[in-house]
């Protein structure tokens with residue numbers, strides 16, 4: 001077992017990081033000689049991992065961190081690897097956010113902690129999971145440290161694409177692009193991680209369009225599967241403008257339920273983890289002195305809820321898009337597997353009841369709804385006008 005085992009379909013990226021992690025650090029070897037110099041160049045202080053949501057960017061970042069901190073280049077079982085997995089390694093600092101932006105204070109704290117020398121390992125490793133969620137001012141703070149990195153620190157930034165970062169930051173990092181993993185790769189990962197049958201694993205990977213986190217959730221959570229099915233059913237049953245109005249309200253409800261379910265799972269986990277780290281057994285009363293910690297946590301969790309609804313709506317829109325893409329595929333006779341194979345006959349009748357240009361208009365309307373909701377338009381309005389466009393089948 002190694003830290004690289006649990007990543008789906010990213011062998012090229014893994015090869016790059018493996019090579020970098022096995023290069024001796026400056027503290028361990030003398031001046032590079034001959035071919036050693038060329039090997040040395042495969043290691044750099046600043047990395048950017050890009051890839052679509054769910055492709056495993058942050059998993060890969062932590063695998064690389066473990067490989068840098070483990071004496072055995074990422075064995076996956078030693079205390080170093082385990083501490084990285086638990087995010088408790090003393091030489092690892094990680095910044096992840098559930099909010100819309102990373103605050104400048106968060107980055108300031110991280111930059112300050114980068115100045116310390118490694119306490120036990122070869123490196124100090126700094127991971128920024130959502131480097132695209134920084135304002136320009138915050139980015140510039142990070143830029144300073146990337147321009148003059150403290151010795152023996154390694155920065156690993158993650159973002160959907162390089163274009164999401166300031167050009168000045170882009171020019172300071174080595175970018176490693178992840179690809180959308182194959183459905184089969186994601187299904188294999190699901191089978192390794194959770195106890196489900198092969199068919200469920202494949203179906204979840206396909207329906208999540210290879211988004212690893214969503215695929216795992218669909219595979220293990222029947223309610224999430226039901227919500228997805230209902231979302232598609234609403235679109236398939238649209239006949240009139242009044243269907244569209246009712247459907248939009250229902251979609252919003254589904255998105256809210258989905259967001260609440262995800263938030264509740266995570267909040268409970270986080271609370272238990274925090275209590276444990278404070279030495280309180282599950283179920284025991286929280287001592288007075290620790291209550292402010294818990295209050296802080298609850299406030300953070302509340303702040304997170306806003307973004308979580310927006311993510312919930314976006315998941316629904318991605319599911320709807322997969323349906324109309326399937327319809328389009330049938331209309332154009334372009335072949336290839338449908339995402340929603342279980343709805344094959346519904347997709348076929350929807351395809352014959354409309355035209356490619358009407359389907360395209362609906363897909364555009366979905367993209368527009370995503371953009372409008374991203375720009376803070378009231379979700380109910382955006383969803384409604386999207387479904388009204390979907391009703392207009394004659395295009």
Ligand SMILES: [Zn+2]
Pocket residue numbers: 070071072073074075076077078079080081082
């Ligand atoms: Zn290890």
